[in-house]
Amino acid sequence: MTDETTDEMADEVPRTIRAVSTEHLLLLEEEADALGFSRRLSVDWVRAHAAPSATHYLLPLFPHVLRHRPEVSPQWRCYTLLTAVTGEEFWSLLDVRPDTFRALPETLTPAAKTEIHRRMERARSQVEYERAE
Numbered sequence: 001m002t003d004e005t006t007d008e009m010a011d012e013v014p015r016t017i018r019a020v021s022t023e024h025l026l027l028l029e030e031e032a033d034a035l036g037f038s039r040r041l042s043v044d045w046v047r048a049h050a051a052p053s054a055t056h057y058l059l060p061l062f063p064h065v066l067r068h069r070p071e072v073s074p075q076w077r078c079y080t081l082l083t084a085v086t087g088e089e090f091w092s093l094l095d096v097r098p099d100t101f102r103a104l105p106e107t108l109t110p111a112a113k114t115e116i117h118r119r120m121e122r123a124r125s126q127v128e129y130e131r132a133e
Contacts, residue, residue, distance in 0.1 A: 013060045013076055017113045018104040020058065022050045025082070028058075028096060035072045037095035039064075041126065046082075054083035057116050058104070064095055076101055081120045090129035091120055 020028065026047060032040035050056065059081075063074040075095040083089050108116070124132075 013063055014101075015060075016106065017057050017059045017108055017116050018101065019055050019107050020104060022046075022052050022054055022056065024104075025050065025056045025080075028094060028100065031097070031100060032095050035097075036069075037072070037075055039077055039093040039095045041092055041094070049082075049084050051083045051085050051087070056083060057081040057120070058094065058096065058101070059117070059120065060096070060101060063098075072097070074098065079120060081116065081123060082126070084129065088129065089119055089123045090126050091123045092126040 026043060029040055029043045029046050033043060057080065058078040060076040060078050062077055064077045066073040066075075076098055078094045078096050078101070080092050080094045081089055082092060
């Protein structure tokens with residue numbers, strides 16, 4: 001496989017939603033922080049505000065390419081639906097490496113993905129959630 005083929009595969013963002021636990025979400029946020037990704041929340045903020053036993057959801061939107069940082073490029077910018085300790089859902093953005101996203105298990109039915117997508121559309125942003133606290 002050539003580098004060009006690998007790059008093309010990384011650019012093919014899947015149209016799916018993946019579910020993750022709070023523990024796994026924290027690992028994704030830690031990876032984004034360690035790699036210096038621009039779209040992420042503070043790990044401490046997520047730890048303090050995300051419901052510990054909740055399931056959160058990631059929907060890749062588009063590839064984010066950093067030509068000046070090829071070692072961490074591309075990333076997939078993901079729309080993320082989080083559940084707060086209050087039970088409220090809000091959305092944020094999280095940059096995830098393609099291989100990291102692909103390693104997340106596919107556990108949701110098509111009907112569940114449709115319902116989660118509807119919830120994503122209705123949720124307020126993390127900034128709005130934080131302002132209302």
